[in-house]
Amino acid sequence: MAGILAWFWNERFWLPHNVTWADLKSTAEGSFPQAQDLYLALPLALCILLARLVFQRFIARPCALSLKIQANGPQRAQPNAILEKVFTAITKHPDEKRLEGLSKQLDWDVHTIQRWFRQRRNHEKPSVLTKFCESMWKFTFYLYIFSYGVRFLKKVPWLWDTRHCWYNYPYQPLPSDLHYYYIVELAFYWSLIFSQFTDIKRKDFAIMFLHHTATIALLMFSYINNMVRVGTLVMCLHDASDFLLEAAKMANYAKCQRLCELLFIIFSLVFISTRLGLYPTWILNTTMFESWEIVGPYPSWWVFNLLLLLLQLLHSFWSYLIARIACRALARGKSGKWNPLHVLKDDQSDIESSSDEEDSTVSAAPNRRYIGATNGTNGYLSGGVYLEEH
Template sequence: MAGLSAWFWNERFWLPHNVTWADLSERAAGVEYPQAGHLLAALPLAVGMFAFRMLFERFVASTCARLLDIHPDVERKAQPNAVLEKVFTSITKNPDSRHLDGLSKQLDWQVRKVQRWFRQRRNQDKPSTHAKFCESMWRLTFYLSIFMYGFQFLWQTPWMWDTRHCWYGYPYQVLTPALYCYYVTELAFYWSLLFSQFTDIKRKDFVAMFVHHLATVGLISFSYANNMVRVGTLVMFVHDASDFLLEGAKLANYAKYQRLCDLLFIVFSLTFFATRLVIFPIWVLNSTMFESWLIVGPFPSWWLFNVLLLVLQVLHVVWSYLIARIAIKAVLRGKVCNDVRSDVESSSEEESPASDRTTHPRKAENGTNGHCPAAKSRPPATPT
């Protein structure tokens, strides 16, 4: 085990030439540098954050949802039917016309009635708008709070105004309490998302988001371990700038404030494009790739860090394309709302004779039930 630890923490990989871990472990005159062991504090903090979230959603978010007339009860439940339940659980949740005709004859029901039963049964297993509202309200609260904290903290730092200060004196850059708090809080939040993902609303991108949260935890920990925390704070700040706007758009959508939802989605889209496609490459990548090269020089973990940030930029481009496509389609339809990928299927068509021929809306990638593009354009909170 000692040999594995020595191999993993090889100084020639993690640190610039002629710098050792012993150099960074010295605490002369109250000076302290980041240590990997500091990150262990994020685990109990994540547990506490998870517990606080449960209380917040139950007593604060749930109360707000009820005030907005968003209730947790399922509006319609499928009537008990052993035959259809067996088909639903064992064969298919979306029967084709052949299955529908056979079940219609077997039960002596109209095809429309069988369709309605399966539609209600599918929606019965899906999370209520109330549950999604509470989850989004917690995320909005955290993202907005950490963004405001990051803005207040970075406003007073020299590297906010001149990114070359991210590298002056590297890696002998002092760890301040405010910087440590910023880093550990972000790390604890993503640890808490790993915990809560197993109790949260189940979505189609469960595996992708789980991997994303692991990658985020890894990148935050990586940048802390080799004291790239200054530029790390810039990365976190850039990504936090748009996340709370998307959650706000979702809340407006769930509360059926469509104009507010549309406005917030537009602001989110513009902010996302500006921060991820302009500010991030010009402000952050330029510093990590070119300024650091001139001031510090490359070393193995420097190369890895920049490769990961470049991969992140590729993801920014992909997500921006998806968001732009959503926005363009919405504009062409004449209104920004009207999300055809709602995950709670509309029952309005059931009252129309044409409903037997209607193709039901596809499930939303991220499990929302409204008509706002925000419902289907949730890029994951990106890693640091």
């Protein structure tokens, strides 16, 4: 074990040439990031989970009810032992041949059986009230952490001149507010991992789990080797659009059509401008070129930049999806059916209709996520938007 730890914490991988871990020990003159600081995120994540429960019960739920969002879930299928056995033991999505066989066996028409399976699949789907409360919690956190990041960054020199991310690197003291910013972001993603096992399980469980794991890994990576200055820029840049997406989802759940449209447009503009404009010209420019001039490359520098480049590829793909969906929504708008979120499936819900009238409507917007679990490379993406066409 000692040999494994020594290999993992090899200074020649983590730190620039001629820098050792002893050089970065905190002293009375200045505090530097320490790996053991990251343990603070675990108890804080539990506190965030508790805060979420209180928030959703006493704040989000009353707000949802005041907006007349119903607490009832999808219509439940009537009990039927034969269909239940097929559903649990054979398939949740029977093909045409099986449907015809069940129709003859039960003397039901095929459409009724299809509806039964659709309703049965929806038994464990969250209600609109549940989804609204979850989105309101995420909206509140994302708005708070983005506001905090802006207030913090406007006071530091590296926001206005990114070369300050690398001057005197890695001997850059860690201010208490920067430490708080990092630990709270990290704790929030730990809380998302924990809550996945208690929340209603959705079809993207594995993808979101990988996304949150990768986010945590990259936050920890940049903290350990003291790349926290540029890390704060990346976090704040990605946080800029997350709360807008959650706000659009809440407006959609509350059936505020015009507000939903406006928020989606703003989200799309902010997302594309930050991910395709600011990210490469501001973030990648400083991590790849300015750092090369001031600090020079070393092993963990290559890894960090590789991950950021892969993230840029994901940004391009996600922006393409958003633009394509927006164009289709605009095309529908010409016929009086403009609603960008109606050309999207909720990435976390996979909602299916429980009645004929609902068959043609998909409720909810994309999310957190936003995009991305393939975000395995995105250590700072606060959300993940998985966009699917209607």
